[in-house]
Amino acid sequence: MAGVRVVVVDDDALVRAGLRMILGGSPDLEVVGEAADGQEALDVVARELPDVVLMDIRMPRMDGLAATRRLRERGTTARIIVLTTFDTDEMVLTALQLGAAGFLLKDTAPADLVVAVQRVALGEPMLSPSVTSQLIAAVTRPADDGRRRKARTLLARLTDREREVADAVSNGLTNTEIARSLHLGVATVKTHVGSLFTKLEVTNRVQVARYVHDAADDR
Amino acid sequence: MAGVRVVVVDDDALVRAGLRMILGGSPDLEVVGEAADGQEALDVVARELPDVVLMDIRMPRMDGLAATRRLRERGTTARIIVLTTFDTDEMVLTALQLGAAGFLLKDTAPADLVVAVQRVALGEPMLSPSVTSQLIAAVTRPADDGRRRKARTLLARLTDREREVADAVSNGLTNTEIARSLHLGVATVKTHVGSLFTKLEVTNRVQVARYVHDAADDR
DNA sequence: GACCGCCTCCACCGTCCGGTGGACCCGGCC
DNA sequence: GGCCGGGTCCACCGGACGGTGGAGGCGGTC
The missing domain is CATH 1.10.10.10 (Winged helix-like DNA-binding domain superfamily/Winged helix DNA-binding domain)
Structure with a gap:
């Protein structure tokens, strides 16, 4: 296999550089493009046809959720990992309903990040533990509602x-x-x-x- | 920390032995008890007060889901990982609603199993990828119901x-x-x-x- | 047998609902 | 200005609803 082609989307150049370094350190991952907002992301993904997109949520112009929706609407084959600092209930559910394959917090350890990208590339989902907890809560809660x-x-x-x-x-x-x-x-x-x-x-x-x-x- | 105390529950002695070997190989895990069915599991857990219980579902006398319910009702502090070969939608939801902290398939790699036990001991949830997928499907499905x-x-x-x-x-x-x-x-x-x-x-x-x-x- | 709960039906009556065909005012648009 | 859509109201009427107080049948229990 030629390696997993990744596009990194974040409005912070420093974060992009950091991710590029973390992911580039793995021999079977290759960062093939970057974007600073959702709008750019659409272009870059269309051009590079990556396997995985690491997508920040909070961005100017077009946020990560909107970009995810657009990408899915365009029938992209790229699997999208939402990467954010916060994990509000609503965002998690929205992202997953929009077809995100992963939802990671930015405090994820570099090694875990690499593993996550690899797994998502294989079609498996990947969620941060706290996100998993929220998901469990979401399906458990309604069971006895009062x-x-x-x-x-x-x-x-x-x-x-x-x-x-x-x-x-x-x-x-x-x-x-x-x-x-x-x-x-x-x-x-x-x-x-x-x-x-x-x-x-x-x-x-x-x-x-x-x-x-x-x-x-x-x- | 003295290490994570684990109880293994499975009606197959061979499986128990295998798990004991896998988990015992890790220095910070200690298998402190075994049970061959849910009934026994209640006793062993009551006696050993483990941190984590690895619980098979299909067992004679009392199955793993019933045992999980009982343990929770008794206010156990042990975190329970359901470990099974099958992952029907229903079982997954039931197990999580009963308070299982993890749901792993038996094809989980030994190394991942060790990691899972450690994470669950820390209070994090741990699901096999396919289980996560089911969970995502469960929250996604109702979104656009027609x-x-x-x-x-x-x-x-x-x-x-x-x-x-x-x-x-x-x-x-x-x-x-x-x-x-x-x-x-x-x-x-x-x-x-x-x-x-x-x-x-x-x-x-x-x-x-x-x-x-x-x-x-x-x- | 007596009792009780459930299901079935009746009559009467006041109220609420739903349908029709209006009216006036206002703000935005051509 | 004329027009239109939204919001506010009006009157009238028949039918549906909701409340009350019955009745008889039927199966199960004491």
């Missing part, structure tokens, strides 16, 4: 029939439509809906829909 | 005022309540609600609530 648990317990007290009606209500059906779809009389549906209000302690059907949706997905 | 994007685009066409009204509607307020809370006449609210029906192509307020909730986070 509001969601309350909704679940309240809905659990409903009878089967009531749950069916509640589902129909939260799908936006009118009483008449519900009656038809469940083969019931409208009067019966009204009774069930009334029970729902009492048991869920609400006063109208929109609030029933809220409970059902809260309890449902979110995943 | 239904959600549709809801977003439709809601984007609303005027500011209409959006406010839509929010109120989806919180289960009646027109009168909305009028009060936005300092409007009831007639105005009705006009806005009517516009909502037209623009969102629905016929009642529950369906408006659906759109608003769909467009919101979920994630």
Whole structure:
């Protein structure tokens, strides 16, 4: 293999020089280009067609996230590692949703940085430990949300029939439509809906829909 | 530091021996106990109070996930690394939600395994690359759900005022309540609600609530 | 058998909702 | 100026909704 071709994007010339040195020290890595902002990055990547892009987030003109989006939209084959000093929840999720293959903090040890580039070049993801933690938190958190648990317990007290009606209500059906779809009389549906209000302690059907949706997905 | 104390849990004696050898080769790691199933694991962990537990999933009597849950319930300070041959989506999420600090595949290189144990002992998470990928997929997938994007685009066409009204509607307020809370006449609210029906192509307020909730986070 | 919970349905009534067809004001644009 | 879109309001009406107080049937439990 000829080695992994890397482009470094950061508005700080000193940082670029440092990265060039760190990565250049590895025989199978080659820094083939640099850019000082997202706009430049688009050009350089288009010209050099690198395997990996190390992308800073905070940059003038076009930031790293926007540049990542643009690159992906253009169907680049380059894998992008977002490299930043901060790791706010939002940024991490945004970056990954934009298709970043890695998310590293700038305090990453030089040796680890080299490993990260190599792994990402092979198609593996690479996240800093704290970023991994955030990811775990993101998938773990919603599991017991408080509001969601309350909704679940309240809905659990409903009878089967009531749950069916509640589902129909939260799908936006009118009483008449519900009656038809469940083969019931409208009067019966009204009774069930009334029970729902009492048991869920609400006063109208929109609030029933809220409970059902809260309890449902979110995943 | 006296070294990281590790307990190895796997129903295969050969695997236990192998792990003991790999980990024992590192001067700062010490395998202080073994268990052949989840039940035993509870005892051994209670007795040895290790820093890290390497836990297989597929085991007789009590599997690794159940054991992990039990340990966490007992307030163990030990950090648990789930170690398995398979990495189904579900298992990964379950394990992490149960509080596992790591999730490694059994094809992990010995050197990486040692590193993983050391990092986990320090409180960092450690996931195999493919597991990380799954996690990323899990947070990325819901981002553009189709239904959600549709809801977003439709809601984007609303005027500011209409959006406010839509929010109120989806919180289960009646027109009168909305009028009060936005300092409007009831007639105005009705006009806005009517516009909502037209623009969102629905016929009642529950369906408006659906759109608003769909467009919101979920994630 | 008596009791209870659930499901089914009925009648009555006041309120709210949703549809229609207006009105006026304002700010921006041609 | 004329026009248009957004925001604010009005009146009217039929139908849907929500509240109340019933009724009968059916299966399970004590």
